Amino acid sequence: MKIFLKNQELENNLLFLQNIINLYFEDSFVLLGEGANTLSFDIKNEEAVRVTGYLTLDGQSYTATATRTETDKKHVKQAIAETLVTMLTDCTGITQSWGTLTGIRPTKLYHRLYRQGLSHEAISGQLKQDYLISQEKLDLMREIVHTQNEAIPDLYELGREVSIYIGIPFCPTKCAYCTFPAYSILVHKNDVPEFLVGLLHEIAVTGKWLKDNDIKVTSIYFGGGTPTSITPEDLKILLDQCYASFDMSAVREVTVEAGRPDTIDGETLTVLNDFDIDRISINPQSFTDETLKAIGRHHSVKETVDKFRLARDFNMNNINMDLIIGLPNEDRTNVRHSLEETRRLRPESLTVHTLSFKRASEMTRNKEQYPVAPREEIMQMMEMTRAFAAEEGYKPYYLYRQKNILGNLENIGYSIDKEYSLYNILIMEEMQTILGIGCGASSKFIHPETGKIENYLNPKDPKSYNKSYEHYTAEKIKKLNHLFKAED
Numbered sequence: 001m002k003i004f005l006k007n008q009e010l011e012n013n014l015l016f017l018q019n020i021i022n023l024y025f026e027d028s029f030v031l032l033g034e035g036a037n038t039l040s041f042d043i044k045n046e047e048a049v050r051v052t053g054y055l056t057l058d059g060q061s062y063t064a065t066a067t068r069t070e071t072d073k074k075h076v077k078q079a080i081a082e083t084l085v086t087m088l089t090d091c092t093g094i095t096q097s098w099g100t101l102t103g104i105r106p107t108k109l110y111h112r113l114y115r116q117g118l119s120h121e122a123i124s125g126q127l128k129q130d131y132l133i134s135q136e137k138l139d140l141m142r143e144i145v146h147t148q149n150e151a152i153p154d155l156y157e158l159g160r161e162v163s164i165y166i167g168i169p170f171c172p173t174k175c176a177y178c179t180f181p182a183y184s185i186l187v188h189k190n191d192v193p194e195f196l197v198g199l200l201h202e203i204a205v206t207g208k209w210l211k212d213n214d215i216k217v218t219s220i221y222f223g224g225g226t227p228t229s230i231t232p233e234d235l236k237i238l239l240d241q242c243y244a245s246f247d248m249s250a251v252r253e254v255t256v257e258a259g260r261p262d263t264i265d266g267e268t269l270t271v272l273n274d275f276d277i278d279r280i281s282i283n284p285q286s287f288t289d290e291t292l293k294a295i296g297r298h299h300s301v302k303e304t305v306d307k308f309r310l311a312r313d314f315n316m317n318n319i320n321m322d323l324i325i326g327l328p329n330e331d332r333t334n335v336r337h338s339l340e341e342t343r344r345l346r347p348e349s350l351t352v353h354t355l356s357f358k359r360a361s362e363m364t365r366n367k368e369q370y371p372v373a374p375r376e377e378i379m380q381m382m383e384m385t386r387a388f389a390a391e392e393g394y395k396p397y398y399l400y401r402q403k404n405i406l407g408n409l410e411n412i413g414y415s416i417d418k419e420y421s422l423y424n425i426l427i428m429e430e431m432q433t434i435l436g437i438g439c440g441a442s443s444k445f446i447h448p449e450t451g452k453i454e455n456y457l458n459p460k461d462p463k464s465y466n467k468s469y470e471h472y473t474a475e476k477i478k479k480l481n482h483l484f485k486a487e488d
């Protein structure tokens, strides 16, 4: 559907308006001009802001007004968003529990206000007024922020430390919803040795700089891809390099994604044991075999359970499991079954994702082959996971939202026994610099004082990485110098 915006002066806000409309009508476009479906705003900005929105869709007209006492750009935009959401709610009957919030990390917003000294009540009031966020989501944000501060008491003081992300771009097969760098290890087995040369270089150079400049490492996370796709021998070489290069004495947590059960065996677990690593992920996504086949995971439910038990035998005491809500052809019965199986295994952490149709994924390219449950049912499934978590004593401790996520919902990380992933908190809340090392690894340079963020992405495919890792390493060292030395 095309919707024509009449206000020329809002040309720079087309995408912002379209993102809101897409929450109600997928695949809609907002263009400047005239047509059957129109949108316009009457904006009065004097001592206060008053915006009146007009929307005509399929011959029906809607209008709404919003006001703000502050008159800067940000508040004008908020008022525009509010009128649009109100009109779309009138039109569709759909209430957005996240209100007008798109593209902002909800708990980051909450932390910002909390750090300014506002009480929880004041923060709730302000977020409700500015973004129309529901009470349920505000309560969730409050609980998460509280838990994060409990998990990392010095959370607001970690800006002068960094965390490390190491990207290994190999997996057994590519999942249909995936857009991460994940090359089939079967096809790319011979690329691993050359890739490791670059990776070991990056680790050595970065580790030396951090040691020389006395910058501590808070946490290390091995992701990708699935790091356990490489051989146990290669994994050992990689871990040896990390332990030799970084000052491990201050590292509070090391996590290795072993997400695909088909990459786990006794030899790999022995290597992890040797390095005292006991925090891993083993991700079922679903406990229905047909679903696993449909999404291209090529392992069975039995293998997930067997590998989980094997990991326990090897003293893995802090295991995370991911589940995805809204997988193709799944309904509440499948989710109930997945939760029952999760109850039996009782991992320390449970991350509940809502399926997101990422632009470059196989699932989005061939959407008709992957039918998903209607919005109402997705909401009910999510509710089931929340109720399950509460019954079983899992506390929510981080959340994030993605574009094109089903039902405009969120992904929530839960944990029991305070086995929180510190890395996940640090990256979600953007509290410190994350150094991305390896293929497709994304770095976030965060200024320790101002919080200003600069993203920097390593090449996604191993061939480009192998050719240019020295350049990318040098660039990151320059950025580190700028970030941490400029203010000395």
Ligand code: SF4
Binding pocket: 170, 171, 173, 174, 175, 177, 178, 179, 180, 181, 182, 224, 225, 226, 259, 260
């Ligand atoms: S296991 Fe993870 S990284 Fe690998 S293909 Fe699946 S979603 Fe992508």
